Amino acid sequence: MSEVTQVPHRNIEKSSPTLSRTAPPALEVSGISKSFSHRRRETEVLHKVSLQVEQQEFVSIVGPSGCGKSTLFHIIGGLESPDAGTVSMNGKIVTGQRGKISYMPQQPALFPWRTIEDNVLLASEITGEVGEQAREEARQWLAKVGLSGFERSYPHMLSGGMQQRAAFLRALLAPQELMLLDEPFSALDALTRSEMQRWLLELWEENRRSVLFITHNIEEALLLSNRIYVFSGRPGSILHTVDIPFPRPRREEITDSPEFIRLKRQLSQWMREEQAKRTLT
């Protein structure tokens, strides 16, 4: 059992506080700014954004739409270069370098010509050869997330929630330690969404990874995160940093606690203010 729950390529000592204090953060973004010019008009999308994800920490970004969250992900992933600022991982500057993160996009973006098993192994395939051991591991994981029997199926045969689980597994089994999740549940219906949230919470608490998570959904962020960064509207900058106090392992019941409701109200208010500012200008 414990063999199955451990992700390969890295030996994580489960939540050892001394490690996270001394080791450099898994991700440190400092002073990132980015503008795009469109028809000779400069639009600033990100303004001096600095944030951190410690080792084995789950960090969320919430903010109004168009706050440059996806651009930030593209910069961290090396797709675009910032006008100012740096991206470092584990203490090394990696600004503009690709292949350092494991990414899960908004839509599952599974490759339709690959079977589910081959899709899940894609990231490992890009960084090196995929052996029989990796395949066996992928199969065990597929069974763990309720996708056994679908190893040889093509993505279009799966429901939205199942595709999303496969896409998550593809990110989880990638050799990179840091995971970027870009609104992974936004395309799902409410019921599937809350199911997936519970599923992700449980899975993450079993296999601590460093995660940066983008979402619109405040409750989702509160339930999952150690820390939440609240972004302003365009140009995106960090308005508030909120540490979430709930102990782990968390269960869904915490959503009914007064502290949870208080935080939710506070964050909603900040978001509403931001939205109002946007509509006024």
Next chain:
Amino acid sequence: MRSTWKQIWPPLVAVVFFLAAWQLSVSLFHIEAWILPSPTDIARESSSNAAGIGDHTIATLRLTLIGFPIGTAVGLIVALLLHLLPWAKRALYPLLILSQNVPSIALAPLLVIWFGFGLLPKIVLITLVCFFPIAVATMSGLSQSDRMMMNYMKMAGASKWQIFTKLELPSSLPSLFSGLKISATYAVMGAVVAEWIGADKGIGYYMLLQKSAYRTDRVFVAIAIIVLLSLVLFAIIALLERWLVRWKPRRNS
């Protein structure tokens, strides 16, 4: 099984209806056989003279089966080269489109002057008509891969070659196959035209011969054979597509 039957019967009924109208009008208006033979005349001719046209059919088929793969290969190579070298694509793509405004029939006499009456000018002609649809379809397929998947590949650190083999090539397959289907019918046409310009056998040669003898019924038999050859080639490619692009969801309606 029932659904394929549902798809087949409307065109089948249309064809039967068309043939019946043809037959009726020929006998009603007393149209002479050397202007327009009736379907039954054509059928009678093709069954009584099957051996005579068999050799010609094989010659045309052979020419098509040599020319089409060469044309396909040239089309694929052009598409891959222009896709991997964007500056070459910018320079040559407009010229490529321009070149298609030259009718291939107009080129045929030139090819004879340059390459004589042997196999070579015929292959060149078929290649010229075949490669373009394949090159264009493949190129557009290669450049239209999904953005989200492209971002994923780049963020995962995929090399240009990995992006090409794991994303662009497989996602171009459906459009490559639509190019292939068009080219397959062009190849048969190209072979017939090539036989017009200089050959001593083949369907094209047979057509010219029968035309001078006013054997309209035999010209129709030749046309029927050309249609049949095109259809068979088309069907083979469609089957190949079904097998290679089996990951694509089929629309069931």
